[in-house]
Amino acid sequence: MALTVSQVARLAKISIRALHHYDELGLLCPSDRSEAGYRLYSQADLQKLQQVLFFKELGFPLEDIRRILGDPTFDLRTALRMQRQLLTERAARLDALVHAVDSALDALEKGTHVDKDAMFEAFGDFDPSKYEEEAKQRWGNTEAYKESARRTARYKKEDWKRIKEEGDALFQALADLLAAGTSAASAEALDLAEAHRRYLGKWFYACPPAMHRGLGELYVADSRFMENIDKVRPGLSLFLRDAFAANAERQGAAAAPRG
Amino acid sequence: MALTVSQVARLAKISIRALHHYDELGLLCPSDRSEAGYRLYSQADLQKLQQVLFFKELGFPLEDIRRILGDPTFDLRTALRMQRQLLTERAARLDALVHAVDSALDALEKGTHVDKDAMFEAFGDFDPSKYEEEAKQRWGNTEAYKESARRTARYKKEDWKRIKEEGDALFQALADLLAAGTSAASAEALDLAEAHRRYLGKWFYACPPAMHRGLGELYVADSRFMENIDKVRPGLSLFLRDAFAANAERQGAAAAPRG
DNA sequence: GTAGGGCCTCACGTCGCGTGAGGGTCAACC
């Protein structure tokens, strides 16, 4: 049942060169070779390849994948959570970009003869440099991410449980405010929002106020977030969004970057 | 008012090396140099940098950006439309990945002690190789994209108008079917769906049936698409989704890849 | 005059492969 490179490549729809590359890196070495030196992949190799491709789809670098699949003590859960966070953030960013493109197209539709300079002046609501300013903070700071990854990778089940409880407690406290009819702009709500922001920064990675505001928007924009949060108390996601935004305002954050 | 590299870098939140790089490529050469050879950026340079960063955010390669900003006859509209398409597709892919991560996390939550092998067996609905199979067709075929880019880059206003009219006519014909109460699974609807698929392939890039089905899903999932389409006739986006899906079925497409 | 920060130009490193070059292997057909 051993498969050759081309067969595996066809199955997985990747290039032969990629398989060679994975072999070189020690990421996926075929478990056998023919007498002529041909790579022969077993079923187990195929399974491992699936795992490799899965993590690759998620954006992990190959070297990390090698460690993930090699180290049995790797904290998969934390890694996946962080990856999920990154993915949703990337999705939000893409969304903003699509809006920006729409604005550009609208501008083109309106002006019959639009030159590029004029077009870019119409981009009042999408100033790339302004966007970039916190985009780097928000998505690009891989150093902070790596730092956080190093930290959280050391957390074990016990730690994670504590972290989760801390987060749940914050959500519960905010839900209680909502239940009591307290405004999302009240001092208590803002303090809890700020506590939540610091909580994220403490256990995951730096979350500046503008990003926290964006997170709140995500809570209501993404139905999966919203449903999960509203399980704690109906309407909590909206309450969180408003509280996070108000707190960001209080912390003197710049306007959220949206195209 | 001339700014040095470090000042520009701070403003735009990019690296000094990046500015050097843009200079080397002829993408953004500072309009002046000090006597000592220091790069001095004018306000106009900053504006151009904004344009560069904008297109960079949209994922254009630097060489293309140089051409875009240099060639006054460049078809900006077509480029933006294609980029929009790419962005929404990337967004859909990210969405699928987030679902996949959620599945992984769910699996982890349920089994108290899940080892990696077992986890990946639980990924019945997200078979990376199966996903990859058409992912390559769907997103990865940059050669086809480039080919299409080469073609469409030559279209001028006249051509584009014709292309738009052709697309509008197809949508209108489908809207008429909807108005007449014809089923989305009817032969007429399927034929029009197929015509639309070929239309996309003809003017933009290869759109296999499974991708077309995905596009239909996008039409209802993305509110901007949906609203625009429903402007032609309320409910048209849903009708299109069903017609595209039925046509994909008829064309013998594999199930749409969703995590 | 010297310490420090900022600037310059090479020029090599990175990541995930693509893309040959140059050559051995294997099954099939003449």
Next chain:
DNA sequence: GGTTGACCCTCACGCGACGTGAGGCCCTAC
């Protein structure tokens, strides 16, 4: 049994968008 053509191997360089020094000039301030 010789040849064809598909398949496989190992180098090894190329790409794109920079990162990261190295080695050295410039400029202000103490």
